Amino acid sequence: MDAIDLALVDLLRGNARLSYAELARQVGLSAPAVHERVGKLESGGVIRAYRAEVEPETVGLGVTALISIVEDSGADTDDVLEAFRAMPEIESCYFMAGVESFLLKARVGTIAELEQLIVRLNRTPGVASTRTSIALSTKWENRPQPVGPSSS
Amino acid sequence: MDAIDLALVDLLRGNARLSYAELARQVGLSAPAVHERVGKLESGGVIRAYRAEVEPETVGLGVTALISIVEDSGADTDDVLEAFRAMPEIESCYFMAGVESFLLKARVGTIAELEQLIVRLNRTPGVASTRTSIALSTKWENRPQPVGPSSS
DNA sequence: GGGCGAGGTCGATGGCGTCCACGGACTGTA
């Protein structure tokens, strides 16, 4: 994990479809060398995936909500997690410090679907209560912060 | 935006580095046809970007926090937004319904850096108060939900 | 000094991206 690896990660966070040849030009190595480095970043768990970022409205997912979950005392956190994982609307799931154990980011098409999701969440064993905030608009999301020349 | 476009979007959300030839095989078209469709999805704003998803800890961003912001009455929301945008630690920014106008997701390397960020946020003109929750762990993030055969 | 491993370059080759010309289906008009 040297400066060149960080540069590759930065480049791929900005545009995951850059060719190895282009990456090679940018970091000043040959294409096979870059190919091997990126392969190691992938298998070493640094690069988890390559994803196209989609404008949610255009695929019928116009409603974004953030839902905080208070767990039942004595709930099995793993079971709760598994139940959340089975709900595809839940895009992100953070385990939080504080009274509210989880914060979920959910994306649905309509307010009606959001309502159904909240009902399902409240019915989930281990969930004591939910608190939902609706995002009126997403100013930006998952902006990659340059990690540039840093320590490690 | 027909079923084939949706399939392409799904495939690219799952793996942004699929070749056009591979996409073509999956959807049953020729490579040039897929190339043109994807090009239209990009220029039409459906596909916003292609990003490598990185394990944050491995690039020195091990601390995730969610920060709610209450605006001053009379604050200029655009100015506040611009100030947020200038802080690279803020990965996502949602404009929310409720007392707290914004929800920010920030990623930093250490608690000390988080403290500095919060200080800067509180000093920002237009910001009345902040409320920070720390994510102890990220169970998952930006999981693409299949949009499959849907309406539109 | 000599062997070894990590990590690089170079060269070759097959597949891919991308441009272009062409063709069939659908639509609106006479």
Add this chain to the structure above:
DNA sequence: TACAGTCCGTGGACGCCATCGACCTCGCCC
């Protein structure tokens, strides 16, 4: 029905790219 125009696809061609293997260089350890 016949015709022209448009949209959207296919197939072929060509140059670039991904990827493999052979070799090279440097630093390290015995």
